[in-house]
Structures are given as structure tokens and as C-alpha cells.
Amino acid sequence: MKHTQTFEGSTDLGADGSTGADSSRLVGSDRVLAVLKELARYPDGVGLEELTRVIGSPKPTVHRALGALRRAGLADQDARGRYVLGDEFLRMAFAHHEARPEHVRIRPALEALAHRFGETSRYAVLDGREVVYRAKVDPPTGAVRLTSTVGGRNPAHTTGVGKLLLAQQLDTLADVEAWIGSTPLVRRTPRTLCTAAALHGELRITRERGYGLDDQENETGVNCLSLPVYATSPTIPSGALSISALAYRTPLETLVGALDEIRAVLGPLSEPHR
Structure with a gap:
């Protein structure tokens, strides 16, 4: 089942930082969080094409969001090139839960x-x-x-x-x-x-x-x-x-x-x- 993440009233940021005309798109921080939440639904990993369809944002913007998550250690790519939650995210989640x-x-x-x-x-x-x-x-x-x-x-x-x-x-x-x-x-x-x-x-x-x-x-x-x-x-x-x-x-x-x-x-x- 697909779970499209949308935030009412948000706008997507273009490559130059400007906002597009589609008010149903995600702003930068919302988009990153939407990608992070969606990754949690795929413990075996998910490809960029499928993730783009589910999120409902252009491929370049989803790719940039994944890049930000990977730099923070919150996402990673497996040997097949599929995206998964990163070890740092799991470490933080379990540490917080256990505390x-x-x-x-x-x-x-x-x-x-x-x-x-x-x-x-x-x-x-x-x-x-x-x-x-x-x-x-x-x-x-x-x-x-x-x-x-x-x-x-x-x-x-x-x-x-x-x-x-x-x-x-x-x-x-x-x-x-x-x-x-x-x-x-x-x-x-x-x-x-x-x-x-x-x-x-x-x-x-x-x-x-x-x-x-x-x-x-x-x-x-x-x-x-x-x-x-x-x-x-x-x-x-x-x-x-x-x-x-x-x-x-x-x-x-x-x-x-x-x-x-x-x-x-x-x-x-x-x-x-x-």
C-alpha cells in the first residue's frame, strides 16, 4: 500500500530556493522528514523511483532529501543501492526508548x-x-x-x-x-x-x-x-x-x-x- 506524505499548505523549494506554484508539495524540512518516515516502512530497503512515487515529489528533490539524511547518518544505501534507515537513526531511537x-x-x-x-x-x-x-x-x-x-x-x-x-x-x-x-x-x-x-x-x-x-x-x-x-x-x-x-x-x-x-x-x- 502506498502512503503519500502531504502537508497541507506547504510549498516545495526549487533548486534556487524559490517556491513552486503547487501548494500541495513539501517544503525542504517537511520533505526530509517525510522521506525519513517513509524509509521506516521498508526494512528491506526501497529504490529511489518507488520512494519518489510514494512521496509525491520530484526525483531530484527526494534525492536531495536522501542526501541530507545520509550525511546525518539517518539513512544509508545497501549493496543493492536501495535506501534504508541509517545506523545513527537506529542508535538514537533505541537509546531514547531504553532510557x-x-x-x-x-x-x-x-x-x-x-x-x-x-x-x-x-x-x-x-x-x-x-x-x-x-x-x-x-x-x-x-x-x-x-x-x-x-x-x-x-x-x-x-x-x-x-x-x-x-x-x-x-x-x-x-x-x-x-x-x-x-x-x-x-x-x-x-x-x-x-x-x-x-x-x-x-x-x-x-x-x-x-x-x-x-x-x-x-x-x-x-x-x-x-x-x-x-x-x-x-x-x-x-x-x-x-x-x-x-x-x-x-x-x-x-x-x-x-x-x-x-x-x-x-x-x-x-x-x-x-
Whole structure:
């Protein structure tokens, strides 16, 4: 699938630094970032011709962007002449990821839960209308391929972690309506909650019970139980831990029934300290 990167209202810079007439093109810095993001979609490398088609900019401008990235060590060319992310980019990304205190502290719990249930465990934080996955551990065998990856995003209202964290912020129906605004909630599956009233009701229940559920609302056939994580503050969740499972193999009832065990594995990180 092609992913054309466009930035509304931007213009492309010509070789002399002037701007062209096509307002849908990318300016220099936007173009470089668009090329960098696109390279991440091709772990086996991508040729200049294909990258040019996907980005939607002229070949010389994409080539200049690649040159800038290569000089910075953020892109490289393999033996076949295809472009890949550079070692410096990977070094920075992994160094930054490993240095996050909540990631370091939550990792042992994720590993223990993945082994215990034979399902995928994850840690995510809320970012506006989406959740961002900071850590993920797959079980030794039988892992299901989920849409989430470390650094990936999903709509907050479709996920157990997202609804759990939203429940801490959106108390009233008016709060939910203001959060939704003029952009409709995306429907990921037939079970996705897509109205303010439905989401408000779910958030109220989530606050009362203290954990979040995703009943095949983000991916058909996959459910999830989520608990808050207090890794950086004694009173405000830094994010949420989740166990995502194949519904036929590990039903929600099984996860809810093991709630005390999951909390015990998470330990002090699972409870606020007032």
C-alpha cells in the first residue's frame, strides 16, 4: 500500500530556493522528514523511483532529501543501492526508548504476564485522540500479530488502554463531546463505540471498576484488559498496561477473573499512592 506524505499548505523549494506554484508539495524540512518516515516502512530497503512515487515529489528533490539524511547518518544505501534507515537513526531511537524510566520499570511485568497468559502484553500512553505504545512483549509461542508496534498508535476510544486513560480525564458527557469535537470517531469494528453518549457511558463504568476493556472494538477477534500504571507519579497514571488476547483462546472473562493475579504481577505500579 502506498502512503503519500502531504502537508497541507506547504510549498516545495526549487533548486534556487524559490517556491513552486503547487501548494500541495513539501517544503525542504517537511520533505526530509517525510522521506525519513517513509524509509521506516521498508526494512528491506526501497529504490529511489518507488520512494519518489510514494512521496509525491520530484526525483531530484527526494534525492536531495536522501542526501541530507545520509550525511546525518539517518539513512544509508545497501549493496543493492536501495535506501534504508541509517545506523545513527537506529542508535538514537533505541537509546531514547531504553532510557525512558517507565519502559524500564514496566518491562519485567510485561514479560511475566506474556509468559503467564501466553498472550501479548503492552504498555501505552495517551497522546490526544490516540494511544502510543511504548513497550510490547510477545509470548514465547502462539503470539497473534497485532496492529500495534512499539511507537505505533491506535485510536484511544477503540482500545482498553485508551478508554482507561480517557476515563481519568473526561468526567462528563460535555467533556467527551468537547474531546470528540467536529471529527467523528473512527469505527474499527462493528463493536467500536462511536458516539459521545456510548463512550461516556463506557468511561463512567471504567472509572468505577478501575480497569479498561476492549471487547473486539479495535480488532475483530482480539480482546484486551488494561490496568493503570503509576510509574512517574504517585497519583496520576503515566500510562496503562494491557494484555491483548485472541478472544477464542483467552476470553475476556478469563482475563477479568485473573485481575488480582495481574495486579500482583504489576505490584506497586498498579496502585496510586496518596
